[in-house]
Amino acid sequence: MMSVMGNPTNIFWHESTVGKTERQNLINQQGCVVWITGLSGSGKSTLACSLNRELHSRGKLSYVLDGDNVRHGLNKNLGFSSEDRTENIRRVGEVAKLFADAGLICIASLISPYRKDRDACRAMLTDANFIEAILLFCVFMNMSLEVCERRDPKGLYKLARAGKIKGFTGIDDPYEPPLNCEIMIEEKDGVCPTPCDMAGQVVSYLDENGFLHA
Ligand SMILES: Nc1ncnc2c1ncn2[C@@H]1O[C@H](COP(=O)(O)OS(=O)(=O)O)[C@@H](OP(=O)(O)O)[C@H]1O
Ligand SMILES: Nc1ncnc2c1ncn2[C@@H]1O[C@H](COP(=O)(O)OP(=O)(O)O)[C@@H](O)[C@H]1O
Numbered sequence: 267m268m269s270v271m272g273n274p275t276n277i278f279w280h281e282s283t284v285g286k287t288e289r290q291n292l293i294n295q296q297g298c299v300v301w302i303t304g305l306s307g308s309g310k311s312t313l314a315c316s317l318n319r320e321l322h323s324r325g326k327l328s329y330v331l332d333g334d335n336v337r338h339g340l341n342k343n344l345g346f347s348s349e350d351r352t353e354n355i356r357r358v359g360e361v362a363k364l365f366a367d368a369g370l371i372c373i374a375s376l377i378s379p380y381r382k383d384r385d386a387c388r389a390m391l392t393d394a395n396f397i398e399a400i401l402l403f404c405v406f407m408n409m410s411l412e413v414c415e416r417r418d419p420k421g422l423y424k425l426a427r428a429g430k431i432k433g434f435t436g437i438d439d440p441y442e443p444p445l446n447c448e449i450m451i452e453e454k455d456g457v458c459p460t461p462c463d464m465a466g467q468v469v470s471y472l473d474e475n476g477f478l479h480a
Contacts, residue, residue, distance in 0.1 A: 287480075289369040295326050296477045297366035297401070299391055300468060302375040303384060303444060304407025305436045306422060307414035309464070313407070313451065314375040316461035317468050321371055324469075326478060329365055331358050333376035346433050352383050359387035366391065366401050371477065379435050381442040405468060406447040409458070411436045 290296055300317065302310045314330045321328040336358055337344065344350040355378050365372035378384050384404065391402035414436065415423045426434030433439040449471055451464050459467070472478055 286367055290480045293327055293369055294480045297369040298477050299362040299366050299372045299402040301402050302405045303378045305414045305441055307417045308407035308409040310375040310407055312461050313464045314373045316465040320465045320469055328371040331374045355383040359390050377435050379441045404444050404447040405449040406444045408450050408452040
């Protein structure tokens with residue numbers, strides 16, 4: 267039977283002769299995904315960059331998938347409707363899964379505003395071979411809309427408030443905070459942790475959970 271567009275048939279999984287464990291042993295780390303979610307301006311890219319640098323300086327291989335950047339290539343045909351955001355998250359989830367399988371620490375940094383889309387990625391990254399081990403850790407940038415709007419480095423909140431951008435997250439499109447995040451970054455006594463401290467919090471988590479060694 268011929269394969270049908272959108273509903274592929276007659277395709278088969280081809281096992282590789284080099285396994286994930288062998289790749290991980292080669293680079294002495296365990297592949298996983300650090301999924302950073304939060305409002306625009308909450309500091310996702312800043313944390314992603316700082317974490318990437320910190321892991322690199324410890325000799326660990328990581329790679330950042332940033333929503334803004336991925337939308338220039340792989341996802342350039344997607345906008346900001348709820349359907350497009352869902353597809354954006356799904357594709358990045360699939361790519362992150364490949365990176366994790368390659369043995370890398372993949373840092374995905376996207377607003378990812380809808381709980382169901384983040385949950386779908388988490389389900390996609392559950393390793394059935396190891397007693398349902400979850401390979402995705404959610405980092406929630408718990409910054410208030412006020413903080414993000416005050417920062418507004420790209421001037422997008424201003425445009426959204428003026429009605430010049432429709433469906434902007436936090437203004438006229440929802441952000442659903444995680445109910446089950448592993449790590450939360452938040453202000454303490456009105457002070458936001460430095461990029462270095464934010465990265466330190468994630469590195470400690472990865473270290474404590476054994477991901478920085480094969
Ligand atoms: N309508 C609307 N809502 C939210 N954000 C918008 C919108 N239009 C453009 N932008 C810019 O796109 C960046 C978010 O892209 P993401 O791929 O992370 O978004 S999503 O996860 O699909 O919701 C986001 O970047 P960050 O500030 O880095 O979050 C914005 O710069
Ligand atoms: N921990 C922090 N302390 C102070 N300023 C920060 C911090 N994190 C991010 N910022 C600043 O806030 C703005 C938005 O950060 P960014 O990382 O671009 O957010 P996002 O990727 O979530 O849109 C930038 O100008 C950045 O320099």
